[in-house]
Amino acid sequence: MLCQFTAEDIEMLQAFIEESTESLQKIEDEILCLENVADSAKSLGDIFRQVHTIKGLSSFFSLSDITRLSHQVEYMLDAMRKGGIESNTQVVGLLLNAKDALSEMISQLSVACESVQQGEGLDVEVSCTHDVDALIHDIRCFLEENKEANIPTSVEQTLPLQHYHEVEHKIQQPLIASSKSEESDQESMTLLLDGVAAGMLEDFLLEADEHSAIITNNLLMILDSNPEDIGTLGDLFRRVHTLKGNTGLLLSVPIDDNLRMILKDLLELFQNMESLLSQVRDTKIPICSAIINLCFEAIDALVNITIMLRKGVIITDDSKLKRLVADMLAVREGGAQLACQIITTSEPIITIPAVVKPTYGRRSTDVAGGSTAHSIRVSGDKLDRLMNVIGELSITKNVFSQIARKLTMEHNLPHLSREVKDAGQFVNRISAELEDAIMAMRMTEVRMAFQKYPRIIRDVALQTGKSITLIMEGEDTELDKNIIEKIGDPLLHLVRNSGDHGIETVEERQAAGKDPQGSVWLRAYNRGKHVIIEVEDDGRGMNPEELKRKAITKGFITEQDASEMSDEQAFQLIFLPGFSTAKNITEISGRGVGMDVVRSNITALQGTIKITSQFGKGSKITMQLPLTLMVSRGLVVEVKNQLLVISLENVVEIVKVPADKLVKRRGQRMLYHRGEVLGVVSLAEILKMATQEILDYTPIVIVTDGQSKVAIIVDKLLNEQDILVKPLPEYLSAIRGMGGATIMGDGKVALVLNPVELVQLATR
Known part of the structure; x- marks a missing residue:
């Protein structure tokens, strides 16, 4: 599958890859639940929505193999939701095979995008060791053997495999006129509207973002698993009513003719959706998967339109929007019987590149409108860079105390020294808050x-x-x-x-x-x-x-x-x-x-x-x-004029031991301390630096790896301070006992020891 993309498309593709990867993991989790959960309706609904989203997004990028396979999986899931097919090992196996093939193609797409970013052209080839046509054939054969599932007929099922690509090409004609503008979203909107109309459009888009997020992520998902939830149904009705009113208000001002045509169709869609929900609320039509699917597609259509408007793009083909209006009207007029039988099998209206999906400033986590949350997706590399900068700040704050000490000891300026200390404490407080914040961001369940x-x-x-x-x-x-x-x-x-x-x-x-x-x-x-x-x-x-x-x-x-x-x-x-x-x-x-x-x-x-x-x-x-390998508190010691750091998390105690308390048994030094016998080793000898002399009062650090304890002899105990651990170069990383390096407040480099390996070396 060879696809051509512009440089602007690559960023959208990467967002699609990230979102699809998460969706596929959720799909696998829910597929595995099908074998063990008696009531699998919720799992089936969750899988269907995730697959539906992947299908729509892949269609936008003309990723035909991904679209074809996910489309076929939708048929199978829908047959399962209708009760014609029961979950068993064969069904779960087919779904997992399809999921694996989709995962592999998404993974290949990710590798291809990296090549493009490295300047190796804009042609992206997505290969799959799985035979996509064979997988589609297996699913079709299985569905054919289970005709009682009342599986919908589609143009795909009436044609041999070799003709499908031709049909698919016709299905996937662009819905929009592509825009190469690099201007901001606000500038793009001024291409469509000016003055008051532009302000009204912005208000419309902001409210559409909020309502569509709550409807899609909360209300419809609740109704899909609990159709009897009257409160949620009422909330959905009110939000659709608001969207209808906002669309009509925007139509009341002078706007572009093409935009007016699209908004009229959108208004008609919301009018029919509101009427349909009213019938459901009055118990004239039962909530079923068909109605939930239509509502999802309607909101998807709204989101698609808002995204394109922000990019200054006018949709030139609204045939699929009209088709959705017709489906909504058919369900309204057909009543309960048609509502429970109709299955939307056409290509979805939604073709949203995930990278431009709006961030919801007031996205609700509580349908009732209580608490709110706001989140954005941030690259892990950016977090790492931020962590490094904050780590450097943590190290820099140590300089203040050193300067203050010099001002007092070497220059006899105690008042100035006190001011420097106060400034250092202020920087220390800010640094600690930043460390806590970034660590909270890095922590993952x-x-x-x-x-x-x-x-x-x-x-x-x-x-x-x-x-x-x-x-x-x-x-x-x-x-x-x-x-x-x-x-x-x-x-x-x-x-x-x-x-x-x-x-x-x-x-x-x-x-x-x-x-x-x-x-x-x-x-x-x-x-x-x-x-x-x-x-x-x-x-x-x-x-x-x-x-x-x-x-x-x-x-x-x-x-x-x-x-x-x-x-x-x-x-x-x-x-x-x-x-x-x-x-x-x-x-x-x-x-x-x-x-x-x-x-x-x-x-x-x-x-x-x-x-x-x-x-x-x-x-x-x-x-x-x-918990983390980055910033930590360390004990600084000196061995043979070399600064070494041991993580305080692994330090049990620091003591100075008289030489006569260190006894030898079978050539091994031992220390009886606080009711237990500890082995005693020289840090210089462990690291093969030199033989260490035993002083009258020997500085000892008692270290643990969480299981064993060992007493380690050092030359000097210096101080404790915050450290930012940085990895050693590759040619040094294999040295046993070394965990990294850090830069001290005075600019000197100190080696950070790996306490676990240190204990292993000592007990060996």
Whole structure:
């Protein structure tokens, strides 16, 4: 599928890609619900609307394969909503295959757009390894086999596949005269109207934005799932009445002839829509999917017109608007019987490029008109840049205290020093508020990471013939968006492992007296300044003795090591490179295969991972992750004239220990402190900098990775301050124990240590 776009189109395409990607994930979530929820009406309605939107937007950009496939999926969904087709494995499989093909084409479109932005031409080719024609054929065949579904007839179904492209070309003729103007929206509107009329048009557009947002996102969605909601129906009627009045008011002033023609059709549409809703309110016509669909299309038509007017474009072909008016009138006059049978099968009026969808200044989150919210879509790169700037400000504020100290100690100017301190405190307060604000913007619910796993478990169950349910908890727990993105692959591996090799077959579970259906839990919760993510299953569990034997066979440990090893230590053996207990290698996963990579990825995020298991009962893998990797509070120490920073989140205590309190056992220094024995290591020796001498009173930092503690010897304890962690160059990033670098208030560079790796190096 080869498409040509102008440079202006690329930005709109990128917004379409972002919105469609989110829609497709929602579609997958709802498709998976179809198998488990007795009343699937709401899920079907949600899927239909998302697919309908993708179809309309793809048609605008002439993305024919996406349009054709989504159009066919609509037929199937509509047949399901009418009750002619029931949800089963075959139906869900067809829908998921179609969703996968749409996702792949959207992904290919994203890659193509990046190439265009890099100056590689304006021809965008969208390929798909899925056979779109074959998928469409499969859906058609299935619908043909289920004729009782009362599936609508369309021009697409009456033609062989090879003729469809010709028909599609005719369907997708442009609805508007394209505009290449680079002027602002306000300037574009003055091309249409002047003076009072221009002001009235702006008022019309603003109110249309607000009403269309509430109608589409709230009222119609509520009515679709709860047709008996009289209050919502009344609110919908009042808003349509207002839109009708606003359209008539705009027609009362001198305007462009083409615009007048469009507004007259729009006025007629709202008149019929108002009358139709009045009949529904008087219970002469029942609310059904056909009426909801007509209302959605009517509001889509309004939004389309407002967008084009803002761009200074006059719609030259209103045939589809007239068709919608005719459909609305037919339902009004046909009464209840026609209202329940009619299905709008024509191409949708709405062809909205998502990038110019209006931002609603007063978008309601409460239909009753209580609370309001305002949101915009912001690039992640922009947030990262803003975070870096705020981080630099956090570092700069440290300069004030240093200057104040110099003014007092070196220049004997205490009054001036006090003024500098006061200014520093003011900057410090502003900096702290900015940090809190940007961190709140970066924090994202783990739901974004969790949402793909129901599909993963379903696929594992189908491929292995097992019965598995996934239980997700704590989806509203928040993490830095960068951490969420980076835990995707490790989490995917763990969830697959739990389903593929953790859960037994139905026969094995029954023989063991278990529920035939296995369970996998994916949960998240906060613990202090960390987030805990757990993957747990009630499967076969791990046998520590078998793990030890495997490790001995592979040469990882000796017989003596195994005899001294606890069960908990044995479970951690699966994190060794090349260690696996899987008897059979499957296409899905193998417990232990790649687990060393999982641990490496988690450790790189300054997190920890551990395994607990009970043979025959199940296993649990626990990941502990920091809330963010950016600005944090750090303890600055000095070792061999080198400044080093340790995150305060991992510092348990700072002490100065007399030399005689450090005892040696088997060549290892130890410290008895506050009722526990701690291993003691030199930071200089861990980092292979030099041998460190033991002083009469040795400065020690007690550090934890969330599980173990270790006492670390340093040369000097300097201070604590806010730090902005920046990644190390690639040639330094592989050095164990290093988490990044930061710039101090005096301009010096300090290395930031990774406390998790530090503890691992120390305990090794």
